[in-house]
Amino acid sequence: SAQQTKVLQHGAHRVGKRTDAEMATWRGYGLGQFIHWGVYSLFGGELNGNYYNGAAEWIRSWKDMPHGVYDSAYKQFNPASFNATQWAKMAKQMGVRYVTFTTKHHDGFCLWPSKYTDYTIANSPYKKDIVKQVVDAYSKEGIDVYLYFSVMDWHNPDWRYDLKTKEDSAAFERFKLFTKNQLTELLQQYPQTKGLWFDGTWDNSWKKSGAFTDTLEQYLKTLHPGLIIGSRFRADEFGNRHVDANGVLMGDYEQGWERKIPKTYADVHGNDWDCVMTIPENGWGYQKKWLGHWKSTNEILEMTAQCVSLGGNFVLNFGPRADGTFRPEEVTIAKEAGDWMKINSAAIYNCEYTGWEKQDWGYYTKKTGENKVYMIVFNVPVSGSLKIKPAKNTLVDKAYLLTAPGKNLSLEKLDYGASFIHVSSTGYKQPFVIVLETKEGS
Ligand code: JFZ
Structure with a gap:
């Protein structure tokens, strides 16, 4: 190609996707939870009756928030109703297959008893290790945990936004060691x-530390073979993030x-x-007042289907209250999404991009390694006629509702390799799934 390729010491070390079993598992998750x-969470976006209009987990940076108030609030962090097993069971019921916690x-507050700072859960009134409880409870439910x-x-x-003076560089050297120590501690514990x-890897200080970030990533992977790290971690030696100077993904x-x-x-x-997504428009930590639009369960299911149809996973965020309970809106969404997943997860788990031409009724997914394509139908046209057009060299053998296997739907052949599947044109309250069994041929 005409593109100049730079020789990089700290660019991407791989072109294309990982091919190992751990990454194959990641790829097949379909649906995840973020917490x-x-x-x-103690503030919920509020201070003395005034509401911060940024994301609630950023409230420490609000001009109205005295740092002294925020930085001593952990002395009130005592989640009396926290029950990791209940959290994990709710997530299991929802059908998520991984959680990021x-x-x-x-703000720097550690939910595990890190030995590299005093600003941790061990020095809160609660005292107990929260990360351990989450890791254990979710793992027990068979949900993979990401930190x-x-x-x-x-x-x-020692944190610095930029490295402008010798003193900055000296402080940041200490900070880099602190970061390496904490990460090592997390993986070991x-x-x-x-x-x-x-x-929080977007500042100049980190971007100027490309060599360190690369070495650290490799070290973490040596400590923990198979470890998965996304593209928001390191920089190349020119300070490029996500993709290196040659446009190749790092991560x-x-x-x-x-x-x-x-x-x-x-x-x-x-x-x-x-794709990581909030239920309100923005804001990840608990917010007492959700302003603006809140996504409905059907909107969330549609985002899930859309992501899986394009080969990705969808991860929905939850912001528990400081006492360890979930707000009712989140409980309801988890419950409703889970009820749908119970019936339809075949079209979400271990599924990939089909390569078939997108149609207006919804999203195709394909079961990895099988001759099965799913139609996740969100929009039934007034005609009730759903058009399908398989990829080249693919024929549809039979079509049936996921909920009615053995009861084949008739396929009406159209020109140019397309077909119609006819369904009732009214009465749907939720998306539904049609299974297409396919074979090679034209
Ligand atoms: C970051 C955090 O600042 C935020 O509090 C939350 O934890 C979220 C998941 O991540 O926010 C970001 C980070 C990156 C982008 C936008 C918001 N980005 O790349 O567009």
Whole structure:
């Protein structure tokens, strides 16, 4: 190609997707859960009756928030109703297959008893290790655990946004060691961890540390073979993030799909990816008042279907209250999504992109390694006629509702390899799934 390829010491070390079993498991998850929980949950976006209009987990950075107030609030963090087993059971019922849990957000408060700082759960009135309880409870339910970790740390005096002076560089050397120590500690204390979800890696200080970030990533993977780390961790030696100076993804999957979903398969550039999504428009930690639109269960199911149809996973965020309970809106969505998943998860788990031309009724997914394509139908046209057009060299053998196997739907052949499947044109309250068994041929 005409594109100049630079020789990079700290660029991507692999072109294309990982091919190992751990990554194949990740790719097949379909649906995940994100949890943001920490000191910010105590405020819920509010201070003295005034509401912060940014994301609730950022409230420490609000001009109205005295740092002294925020930084001593952990002395009130005592989640009397926290029950990790209940959390994990709710997630299991929802049908999620992985969870990403905030071990340390930007405020620097550690939900595990890190020995590298005093600002941890061990020094709260609650005292007990929360990360351990979450890791154990979810693992027991068969849900894979990923640890969210913010590199940016507002509590550590050695954190720097940029490295402008010798003193900055000296402080940041200490900070890098602190970060390496904490990550090592997490992987050693919670060996069931499947991967790390990094955040707060966008500042110049980190971008100027490309060599360190690369070495650290390789070290973590040596400590923990199979570990999965997305593209939001490191930088190359020119300070490029996500993709290196040659446009190649650095990381095991693309981590840039935050609160947005690709429109077409071309948009994902052949990479693994997942989309992390909030139920309100924005805000990850608990917010007492949800302003603006809240997504409905059907909207969430549609996003899940859309992501899986384009080869990604969909991850829905929950922001528990400081006492350890979930707000009713989140409980309802988890319950309703789970009820749907119970019937329809075949079209979500271990499914991939089909390569078939997208149709207006909804989304295709394909069972990896099988001759089975699913139609997840959201929009039935007034005619009741659903058009399908298989990829080249593929024929549809039979079609049936996922809920009625053995009761074949008739396929009406059209020109140019297309067919119609006719269904009733009215009365749907939820998306439904049609299974297409396929074979080679034209
Ligand atoms: C970050 C955090 O600041 C936020 O609090 C939350 O934890 C979220 C999951 O991650 O926010 C971001 C990070 C990256 C982008 C946008 C918001 N981005 O790349 O567009």
